[in-house]
Amino acid sequence: MKQINLCIDGKEVQVPAGTTILAAAEVAGKKIPTLCFLKDINEIGACRVCLVEVEGARTLSASCVTPVSEGMKVHTNSPKVRRARRLQVELLLSDHEMTCPTCIRNGNCELQQVAEDLGIRDIRFTGGKKNSAPVDRSTPSIIRDPQKCILCRRCVSVCTATQTVEAIAATNRGFDTVIAPANGRSLADSPCVKCGQCVLVCPTGALIEREYVEEVWEALGDPTKHVVVQTAPATRVAIGEEFGYDPGSINTGQMVAGLRALGFDKVFDTDFTADLTILEEGNELLQRLNNGGTLPMITSCSPGWINFIEFFYGDELDHLSTCKSPQQMFGALVKSYYAEKYDLNPDDIICVSIMPCTAKKFEAGRTEMSVTGNTPDVDYVLTTRELARMIKQAGLNFNELPEEEYDAPLGISTGAGVIFGATGGVMEAALRTVYEVVVEEELPSLDFEFARGLEGVKEAEVDLKGTKVKVAIAHGLSNARRLLDQIKDGTSPYHFIEVMCCPGGCIGGGGQPIPTNTEIRQKRIDATYQADRDMPLRKSHENPAVTTLYEEYLGKPLGEKSHHLLHTHYTKRRRK
Amino acid sequence: MSVMIENLNWEEINPQLDALLEEYHGDKSALIEVLHKAQEIVGYLPEPVQEKIADGLNVSLSDVCSVISFYSHFSTKPKGKYHIALCLGTACYVKGAPDIVDRLEKELKLKSGDTTDDGLFSLEMVRCLGACGLGPVMTINGEVYGLLSPDKAVTTLKEITKA
Numbered sequence: 129m130k131q132i133n134l135c136i137d138g139k140e141v142q143v144p145a146g147t148t149i150l151a152a153a154e155v156a157g158k159k160i161p162t163l164c165f166l167k168d169i170n171e172i173g174a175c176r177v178c179l180v181e182v183e184g185a186r187t188l189s190a191s192c193v194t195p196v197s198e199g200m201k202v203h204t205n206s207p208k209v210r211r212a213r214r215l216q217v218e219l220l221l222s223d224h225e226m227t228c229p230t231c232i233r234n235g236n237c238e239l240q241q242v243a244e245d246l247g248i249r250d251i252r253f254t255g256g257k258k259n260s261a262p263v264d265r266s267t268p269s270i271i272r273d274p275q276k277c278i279l280c281r282r283c284v285s286v287c288t289a290t291q292t293v294e295a296i297a298a299t300n301r302g303f304d305t306v307i308a309p310a311n312g313r314s315l316a317d318s319p320c321v322k323c324g325q326c327v328l329v330c331p332t333g334a335l336i337e338r339e340y341v342e343e344v345w346e347a348l349g350d351p352t353k354h355v356v357v358q359t360a361p362a363t364r365v366a367i368g369e370e371f372g373y374d375p376g377s378i379n380t381g382q383m384v385a386g387l388r389a390l391g392f393d394k395v396f397d398t399d400f401t402a403d404l405t406i407l408e409e410g411n412e413l414l415q416r417l418n419n420g421g422t423l424p425m426i427t428s429c430s431p432g433w434i435n436f437i438e439f440f441y442g443d444e445l446d447h448l449s450t451c452k453s454p455q456q457m458f459g460a461l462v463k464s465y466y467a468e469k470y471d472l473n474p475d476d477i478i479c480v481s482i483m484p485c486t487a488k489k490f491e492a493g494r495t496e497m498s499v500t501g502n503t504p505d506v507d508y509v510l511t512t513r514e515l516a517r518m519i520k521q522a523g524l525n526f527n528e529l530p531e532e533e534y535d536a537p538l539g540i541s542t543g544a545g546v547i548f549g550a551t552g553g554v555m556e557a558a559l560r561t562v563y564e565v566v567v568e569e570e571l572p573s574l575d576f577e578f579a580r581g582l583e584g585v586k587e588a589e590v591d592l593k594g595t596k597v598k599v600a601i602a603h604g605l606s607n608a609r610r611l612l613d614q615i616k617d618g619t620s621p622y623h624f625i626e627v628m629c630c631p632g633g634c635i636g637g638g639g640q641p642i643p644t645n646t647e648i649r650q651k652r653i654d655a656t657y658q659a660d661r662d663m664p665l666r667k668s669h670e671n672p673a674v675t676t677l678y679e680e681y682l683g684k685p686l687g688e689k690s691h692h693l694l695h696t697h698y699t700k701r702r703r704k
Numbered sequence: 705m706s707v708m709i710e711n712l713n714w715e716e717i718n719p720q721l722d723a724l725l726e727e728y729h730g731d732k733s734a735l736i737e738v739l740h741k742a743q744e745i746v747g748y749l750p751e752p753v754q755e756k757i758a759d760g761l762n763v764s765l766s767d768v769c770s771v772i773s774f775y776s777h778f779s780t781k782p783k784g785k786y787h788i789a790l791c792l793g794t795a796c797y798v799k800g801a802p803d804i805v806d807r808l809e810k811e812l813k814l815k816s817g818d819t820t821d822d823g824l825f826s827l828e829m830v831r832c833l834g835a836c837g838l839g840p841v842m843t844i845n846g847e848v849y850g851l852l853s854p855d856k857a858v859t860t861l862k863e864i865t866k867a
Binding site: 288294295296297298299300301309310311318319 | 751754764765766767768769770773774780
């Protein structure tokens with residue numbers, strides 16, 4: 129590629145043609161402040177915080193969208209640049225709701241950071257104020273607060289391009305502009321799938337998760353309640369980031385210790401029901417393959433994905449596995465098997481889950497997810513971020529916590545359960561089991577490399593003793609849409625498809641630590657496969673607690689009891 | 705608003721909208737043009753019309769709404785029985801049009817661009833009507849009324865609605 133020579137603040141640099149000034153400055157070791165910019169997602173030069181002075185140019189240039197040119201001389205910190213940047217940020221602050229001390233993003237807010245970086249001490253503007261659009265608390269997953277919105281459009285970009293949901297857009301103009309669903313509707317009344325990718329990219333507190341921390345503190349303080357907790361696979365490779373660990377750290381043992389110290393009666397693991405999912409779903413796949421069932425079969429673990437297919441591809445619901453997600457299988461078992469085994473009244477059990485996900489909060493509230501009919505199977509869903517807050521509120525020093533083990537029996541799991549957290553993980557876990565069940569031989573290698581990594585759609589053909597099974601994996605809903613359109617057109621060549629709603633899979637879920645970007649996703653994925661390698665057992669069908677569960681309670685996969693507790697149905701939806 | 709939508713003659717409107725969307729089927733870039741034509745057919749752009757357009761052009765409802773709400777020409781409410789267009793061009797402006805806006809908004813209890821709940825009045829701000837010598841000037845259902853003051857604007861309205 130053609131190389132371009134330019135000079136940034138007196139330093140000569142050489143970068144490929146097409147590079148932006150912002151990226152070139154990074155090469156030159158200069159950090160230019162940005163606000164609306166989000167690499168690969170939102171590159172629109174809207175906020176004007178990244179302005180630089182280019183010699184010979186009539187005006188200042190937004191460095192995030194201005195490509196370099198030969199011989200360019202750029203100044204990133206001249207008085208003119210500093211004045212212009214301050215002006216931009218002062219204007220943003222002048223109609224921003226400054227409730228910083230009580231804001232969920234206090235201390236992790238990009239607007240705060242940029243104001244600090246620019247040394248803003250006064251706001252000169254007291255004129256126009258933005259609209260008085262109200263806070264939208266309509267969903268159990270996401271809260272939208274237009275008063276904290278700086279109109280950067282990152283959320284619109286991620287909802288439109290990455291997820292192809294388009295639940296929100298800029299409406300009205302000028303001070304009246306609001307990022308919102310159509311015609312003043314609430315999020316609950318829009319096609320929002322509750323994935324929370326908008327929450328991950330929001331620079332301020334305008335899009336946040338709905339917290340259930342207080343409810344869980346109440347439950348923990350209630351002596352009449354037996355409070356159990358489950359932790360999703362992807363939480364253990366991310367929670368450390370909230371306590372200063374580098375992305376890619378595995379903090380399973382400390383997280384367990386932290387949960388125990390918070391007062392949970394039992395600390396269990398969603399990995400257990402991930403293993404269980406593999407037995408149910410693997411058998412379902414074999415049944416469909418052998419009995420001419422609807423193919424391709426698509427995984428159903430990801431609640432954002434379920435919301436998406438119910439909204440946008442309501443005629444293809446037969447393709448979904450009927451398996452509940454691991455979270456909901458867990459909740460159903462806690463209020464049946466576990467309650468019976470330990471002689472507990474299911475109505476006195478509070479089941480909390482720690483999830484990398486905002487859509488899980490919605491899933492837990494689906495009316496069909498209640499085996500007792502009295503209480504939801506999963507009472508409260510906390511994101512990874514919320515758990516970190518509870519640990520901080522309790523005054524625990526996470527970094528000093530010892531490494532502890534999960535409780536038996538619902539805390540026993542395998543490496544196959546852990547990898548559910550990364551895109552391709554469910555597929556790989558399923559293949560490890562399905563192969564050994566069908567071929568009746570031990571797998572030569574447990575690592576299905578094709579299933580790993582951040583490629584949008586991954587596919588392969590797996591040979592099961594002469595039967596060729598074509599499989600595909602998609603993460604991010606724009607990628608899922610590609611596979612769904614094939615199914616709709618009748619041209620899908622696949623037998624089995626894994627779909628995860630969020631880019632990278634659950635490790636990149638809407639409830640994970642902020643920031644979550646491509647680089648961090650990759651590190652969490654690497655950690656996930658490391659956690660898998662660290663497990664003594666790595667195949668779901670070898671999980672002894674799952675075997676016991678079938679012997680003691682469920683009978684066999686796809687049996688009557690399984691059907692009642694572990695499987696569900698789906699509903700075609702339109703906007704209300 | 706629901707009452708107003710029910711008042712639309714869908715049997716008459718639907719075939720026209722269908723023909724329009726047939727012409728631009730799946731063409732996302734035609735959104736603004738289609739909105740113009742749909743507003744000509746229906747008179748305004750209520751949500752059922754927006755949904756039809758979204759489906760026909762294969763764009764999201766949020767996108768359709770985004771465009772409609774950006775341009776003041778598009779309206780999601782029907783025009784009133786008496787549609788007032790008040791000029792805010794330079795000449796009318798300096799001769800006191802802003803005070804007339806305030807007064808009309810207060811008198812009719814609506815915001816410019818809006819329609820009263822009883823469907824009687826709608827108020828729209830326009831740029832130069834070409835009658836600067838008569839400024840400040842407004843039209844009511846196309847009829848021109850000039851040399852206005854806030855009081856005279858209100859009296860004019862009252863006279864017309866009495867008649």
